Amino acid sequence: MRNSSEERENTSKHLTRLESFSDGVFAIAITLLVLEVIQMLHSDGRAGLGQLLLGHWKSILVFFMGFLTILICWINHQLVVSYAEKADSNFFWVNGFVLLVVTFTPFPTAILAEYLETEKHLAMAVFGFNYFMMSVAAYSLTAYIYNRLSSKENNELLLCYKLIYKYTIVYTFLVFLVCFFAVPVAIFLYALLFIVFAFPKDFASKLLNRRIKRRSRKHVPMHAD
Amino acid sequence: MRNSSEERENTSKHLTRLESFSDGVFAIAITLLVLEVIQMLHSDGRAGLGQLLLGHWKSILVFFMGFLTILICWINHQLVVSYAEKADSNFFWVNGFVLLVVTFTPFPTAILAEYLETEKHLAMAVFGFNYFMMSVAAYSLTAYIYNRLSSKENNELLLCYKLIYKYTIVYTFLVFLVCFFAVPVAIFLYALLFIVFAFPKDFASKLLNRRIKRRSRKHVPMHAD
Amino acid sequence: MRNSSEERENTSKHLTRLESFSDGVFAIAITLLVLEVIQMLHSDGRAGLGQLLLGHWKSILVFFMGFLTILICWINHQLVVSYAEKADSNFFWVNGFVLLVVTFTPFPTAILAEYLETEKHLAMAVFGFNYFMMSVAAYSLTAYIYNRLSSKENNELLLCYKLIYKYTIVYTFLVFLVCFFAVPVAIFLYALLFIVFAFPKDFASKLLNRRIKRRSRKHVPMHAD
Amino acid sequence: MRNSSEERENTSKHLTRLESFSDGVFAIAITLLVLEVIQMLHSDGRAGLGQLLLGHWKSILVFFMGFLTILICWINHQLVVSYAEKADSNFFWVNGFVLLVVTFTPFPTAILAEYLETEKHLAMAVFGFNYFMMSVAAYSLTAYIYNRLSSKENNELLLCYKLIYKYTIVYTFLVFLVCFFAVPVAIFLYALLFIVFAFPKDFASKLLNRRIKRRSRKHVPMHAD
Numbered sequence: 040m041r042n043s044s045e046e047r048e049n050t051s052k053h054l055t056r057l058e059s060f061s062d063g064v065f066a067i068a069i070t071l072l073v074l075e076v077i078q079m080l081h082s083d084g085r086a087g088l089g090q091l092l093l094g095h096w097k098s099i100l101v102f103f104m105g106f107l108t109i110l111i112c113w114i115n116h117q118l119v120v121s122y123a124e125k126a127d128s129n130f131f132w133v134n135g136f137v138l139l140v141v142t143f144t145p146f147p148t149a150i151l152a153e154y155l156e157t158e159k160h161l162a163m164a165v166f167g168f169n170y171f172m173m174s175v176a177a178y179s180l181t182a183y184i185y186n187r188l189s190s191k192e193n194n195e196l197l198l199c200y201k202l203i204y205k206y207t208i209v210y211t212f213l214v215f216l217v218c219f220f221a222v223p224v225a226i227f228l229y230a231l232l233f234i235v236f237a238f239p240k241d242f243a244s245k246l247l248n249r250r251i252k253r254r255s256r257k258h259v260p261m262h263a264d
Numbered sequence: 265m266r267n268s269s270e271e272r273e274n275t276s277k278h279l280t281r282l283e284s285f286s287d288g289v290f291a292i293a294i295t296l297l298v299l300e301v302i303q304m305l306h307s308d309g310r311a312g313l314g315q316l317l318l319g320h321w322k323s324i325l326v327f328f329m330g331f332l333t334i335l336i337c338w339i340n341h342q343l344v345v346s347y348a349e350k351a352d353s354n355f356f357w358v359n360g361f362v363l364l365v366v367t368f369t370p371f372p373t374a375i376l377a378e379y380l381e382t383e384k385h386l387a388m389a390v391f392g393f394n395y396f397m398m399s400v401a402a403y404s405l406t407a408y409i410y411n412r413l414s415s416k417e418n419n420e421l422l423l424c425y426k427l428i429y430k431y432t433i434v435y436t437f438l439v440f441l442v443c444f445f446a447v448p449v450a451i452f453l454y455a456l457l458f459i460v461f462a463f464p465k466d467f468a469s470k471l472l473n474r475r476i477k478r479r480s481r482k483h484v485p486m487h488a489d
Numbered sequence: 490m491r492n493s494s495e496e497r498e499n500t501s502k503h504l505t506r507l508e509s510f511s512d513g514v515f516a517i518a519i520t521l522l523v524l525e526v527i528q529m530l531h532s533d534g535r536a537g538l539g540q541l542l543l544g545h546w547k548s549i550l551v552f553f554m555g556f557l558t559i560l561i562c563w564i565n566h567q568l569v570v571s572y573a574e575k576a577d578s579n580f581f582w583v584n585g586f587v588l589l590v591v592t593f594t595p596f597p598t599a600i601l602a603e604y605l606e607t608e609k610h611l612a613m614a615v616f617g618f619n620y621f622m623m624s625v626a627a628y629s630l631t632a633y634i635y636n637r638l639s640s641k642e643n644n645e646l647l648l649c650y651k652l653i654y655k656y657t658i659v660y661t662f663l664v665f666l667v668c669f670f671a672v673p674v675a676i677f678l679y680a681l682l683f684i685v686f687a688f689p690k691d692f693a694s695k696l697l698n699r700r701i702k703r704r705s706r707k708h709v710p711m712h713a714d
Numbered sequence: 715m716r717n718s719s720e721e722r723e724n725t726s727k728h729l730t731r732l733e734s735f736s737d738g739v740f741a742i743a744i745t746l747l748v749l750e751v752i753q754m755l756h757s758d759g760r761a762g763l764g765q766l767l768l769g770h771w772k773s774i775l776v777f778f779m780g781f782l783t784i785l786i787c788w789i790n791h792q793l794v795v796s797y798a799e800k801a802d803s804n805f806f807w808v809n810g811f812v813l814l815v816v817t818f819t820p821f822p823t824a825i826l827a828e829y830l831e832t833e834k835h836l837a838m839a840v841f842g843f844n845y846f847m848m849s850v851a852a853y854s855l856t857a858y859i860y861n862r863l864s865s866k867e868n869n870e871l872l873l874c875y876k877l878i879y880k881y882t883i884v885y886t887f888l889v890f891l892v893c894f895f896a897v898p899v900a901i902f903l904y905a906l907l908f909i910v911f912a913f914p915k916d917f918a919s920k921l922l923n924r925r926i927k928r929r930s931r932k933h934v935p936m937h938a939d
Contacts, residue, residue, distance in 0.1 A: 053342065053343075053346060056283060056287060056342045057342075058509075059284060059287045060287045060290060060338060062506060062509045062510045063287055063290075063291025063292070063738075064294060065510060065513075066510055066517055067295040067296075067742075068295055068298075070514055070517040070518055070521065070592050072592070073521070073592055073593060073595050074299070074595075075302065077596055077599045080600065087608065088600065088604045088608045088612060089608075102593075106589055110588070117503065117506045117507075118503075121502050128339075128464075128465050128466060135339075138294070139335075142295050142297070142298055142331065143298060143327075145298050145302060146298055146301050146302055150313065153305055154313045157313075158313045158314075161313050162313060165313075165317075237582065239578075281733060281737060281792045281796075285740060285788060288513075288516075288740075288742070289741045289744060289745055291513075292742055292745040292746075293745055296745065299749070300752065353914075353915050353916060356785075360789075363744070364781055364785075367745050367781065368748060371751050371752055378755055379763045382763075383763045386763050386764060387763060390763075508731060512734045513738050515738075516735055516739045516741075516742055517738070519739060519813070520743055520746065521742075523743075523746070523817055523818060523820050523821055524749070527750065527820060531753065537833065538825065538829045538832075539833075539836060553814075560810045560814075564803075564810075567731045567732075568728075571728060689803075691803055
C-alpha cells in the first residue's frame with residue numbers, strides 16, 4: 040500500500056497535469072479562431088484586399104468576441120482551480136465538461152461570423168446557448184471544488200464565485216431567449232456579463248465584503264449558510 | 265561521470281518533459297476535432313443555418329464521441345504515468361506509440377462523421393480498429409511502467425490496471441468484428457467500455473479488493489502471482 | 490481568511506499558469522503558419538512540384554518572416570515576464586492583449602503571402618500595423634510589470650526594456666506610414682528592428698551601462714528618473 | 715543589481731520556459747500532420763471509403779514517417795537540452811533554429827504525400843533536404859550546449875552526441891544527393907539513420923565506452939581532445 044506522503048505527492052502531480060492539459064486546450068481553442076478569419080482569404084477568390092477587409096469586418100469583430108470569450112473563461116478557470124488542493128476521478132470529468140464547452144466554442148463563433156447577416160437571430164442564439172453551457176460548466180467546476188477539493192478555512196471567496204456563477208446560469212438562459220427577438224439587446228447584455236467576469240476576483244471580493252457586513256450586523260457566524 | 269544525485273534529478277526532468285509533451289499532444293488532438301465540425305459550414309455552400317444544424321447532427325454527435333475518446337485516453341494516461349518513477353529510452357517509444365494512436369484518432373473520427381450514413385459498417389470498423397490499437401497501446405504503457413519504472417511497494421493498483429487493459433485488448437478486438445455486422449450493438453458495447461474507463465481508479469480499486477479478499481482466503485502472500 | 494504564506498504560494502501558481510498558457514499560445518501561433526504554406530499545395534491543382542516551389546518562393550519567405558516575428562515576440566515576452574514576482578487581475582488582461590496580437594499574427598502574414606504581388610502597399614501596411622500593435626502590447630506589458638509586479642531593487646534593466654519598447658511604438662508607427670509608399674524601405678527598417686529585438690538583453694545592457702556612466706558623471710542617484 | 719542567487723533562479727526559469735515552449739511546438743507539429751490525412755477525405759468528393767483508404771495508403775504511410783521524424787527529433791532534443799544548466803540569448807536562437815525546422819516539417823511531409831507518385835525524385839529530395847537541415851540544427855544545438863551551457867564534469871556523453879550529429883550532417887547530405895537518383899535506396903539509408911536516433915543514449919554510450927577503452931590503451935587523460 041502507498042503511504043500517505045507518497046499519495047499526497049502523487050495527488051499534486053494529478054493536479055499539475057490537469058492544469059497543464061487544460062492550459063493546452065484553452066491555448067489551442069483561442070488560437071484556432073484565427074483559422075476562420077484566414078479562411079475568408081481563400082473563399083473569396085481574387086477580390087481586392089481593401090474590399091475583402093471591408094466586406095469581412097464582421098468576421099474580424101466576431102474573432103475578437105471569440106477571443107475575449109475564451110480568455111475570460113481561462114481567467115476564471117485558473118482562478119477557481121487555484122483553490123483545489125487535490126484532484127479526484129470526478130474532478131477530471133467536471134473539468135472535462137468545461138474543456139468540452141471551450142473546445143466547442145470555435146464552432147458557434149464560426150457560425151456567428153458566417154450567418155450574422157443572413158440569419159442573425161438563430162446564429163446569435165447558437166452563440167448564446169454556448170454562453171449558457173459555459174456558465175453551467177463554470178458553476179459545476181466551482182461547486183465541485185468548493186464542496187470536495189478545497190480546505191474549509193480558505194474558501195470564503197470561492198463561495199462567492201459559486202454564487203456568482205449560479206446567478207449567471209439564470210442570466211445567460213434569459214439572454215439566450217432574448218437572442219431570438221432582439222440581437223442588439225442580447226449583445227448589450229453579454230457585454231455587461233463580460234465586464235463582471237473580466238475581473239472576477241474584484242467583483243467577488245466586493246460581494247464578500249457586503250456579505251460580511253450584513254452578517255456582522257445580524258451577529259451570525261461566518262459559515263452558517 | 266555523473267554522480268547519482270545529478271542523474272536522478274535529470275531523470276525526473278525527462279519524466280516532466282515527457283508528461284508536458286504528452287499533455288500537449290492530447291490537448292491538440294482533442295481540440296482539432298472541432299475543425300471537422302467547422303468544415304461542414306464551408307462545404308455546404310449557402311444552406312440555411314437551421315437546415316445545416318439538423319442535417320449534420322450526426323457530425324456533432326461524432327465530435328462528442330471523439331472528444332470523449334481522447335479525454336478518457338488522457339485520464340488513463342496521466343493515471344498510469346503517475347506511477348513511473350523514472351524515464352528511460354524505451355519508455356519514450358512506448359509512450360510515443362500511445363501518442364501515435366491519439367494523434368491519429370481525429371482521422372477515424374472524421375471518417376465516421378463522413379461515412380456514417382453511406383458505409384456505416386466499414387466506417388465503424390475503422391473507428392473500432394482505432395479503439396483496439398488504443399487498448400494495445402494502453403496495455404503496453406502500463407506493462408512497461410509496471411515491469412520497469414515503478415517501485416514494487418506501490419504498484420498493487422497498477423497491476424490491476426495492467427490486467428484490465430489486457431482484457432480490454434480482447435474485448436475491443438471482438439467488438440471490432442461486431443462492427444462489420446451490427447453497428448448499434450457495437451456502439452452499445454463501446455458505451456459499456458466507456459463507463460469502465462471513465463473511472464479507471466474506482467474500477468481498479470474494486471478489482472484489487474476482490475483479489476485481496478480471495479488471496480487472504482487462500483492464505484497466499486500478496487506478490488505471489 | 491487566507492494567511493499570507495498560502496496567498497503567496499497561490500500567487501506563484503497564477504504566474505506559472507499564465508506562463509504555461511502564454512507558451513501554449515505562442516507555440517500554436519508559430520506552428521499554424523505552416524498551414525498557410527501547405528494550403529498552396531492544394532490550391533494549385535496539379536501543377537508540377539518544381540514549378541509550384543518556384544512560383545511560391547514568396548509564400549515560403551513570408552512564412553520565415555512570420556516565424557521570426559513570433560519567435561522574437563516570445564523571446565521578449567519570456568524575458569520581461571521573468572521580472573514579474575506576482576500576478577494580479579489586470580496582469581491577465583495586459584498579457585491577454587499581447588496574446589491577442591500574437592494570435593492574430595497568422596492573419597496579416599497570410600495576407601502578405603497572398604497579396605504581396607498584386608497589392609503590395611496595402612498588404613505590407615496591414616502587416617506593419619500588426620508590428621505597431623505588437624510594440625504597443627510589449628510596452629504595456631513591460632510598463633505594467635515595472636510599475637506593479639517587480640521589486641524595485643532588481644529592475645534597472647527592466648526600465649531599459651520599457652524605454653526601448655516606448656521608442657519602438659514611435660518607430661513602428663513611422664515605418665507603418667512608410668509601407669504605403671516604399672515597401673523595400675519598410676522591409677529594410679523592419680530588418681533593423683529585428684536585429685535589436687533578437688538580442689534584447691544585450692541591447693538593454695548596453696543602454697543601461699551608458700545611463701550609469703552618464704549618471705555617475707552628473708553625480709545623481711540611480712532611481713532618480 | 716541582481717544578486718547571484720536571484721540571477722540563478724531566473725536563469726532556471728528561462729530554461730523551463732524554453733523547454734515548455736519547445737514541447738508545445740513539437741506537440742503541435744506532430745499533431746498537425748493528421749490534418750493532411752483528413753484533407754484527402756474532402757478532396758476526393760464522394761468516393762467509396764474502401765477505395766479511398768486503398769488509394770491513399772501512401773499518404774497514411776507518409777503520415778507515419780512524418781510522425782516518426784518529429785518524435786525522434788523530440789527525443790533527441792529533450793536528451794540534449796537536459797545537459798543545459800542555464801539559458802542565454804544565443805541559446806534562444808540556436809533552439810529557435812531547431813524549432814523552425816520542426817515547424818516546417820509538415821510541409822515537406824505534405825509534399826511527399828502529394829507528389830510521391832508523380833515526381834518521386836524531387837519530392838523525396840525536398841523531404842531529404844529537411845533531414846539535412848534537421849541534423850545541422852541538432853549539431854548546432856548540441857555544440858552550443860557542450861561549449862557554453864553545460865558543466866565540464868558531466869558532459870562526456872554530450873561530446874559523443876556532438877560527434878554523432880556531426881557525422882550525421884555529412885550522412886544526410888550524401889543521402890539527399892541519392893534521393894535524386896534512387897528513392898528506395900534513400901529510404902533504406904534513412905531507415906538506418908532512424909535506428910541510430912531512436913535510441914541515441916544507448917548508441918552514444920557504446921561510442922563513449924569505445925573511446926574510453928582506446929584512450930586507456932594509449933594512456934592519455936580523458937579530456938585531452
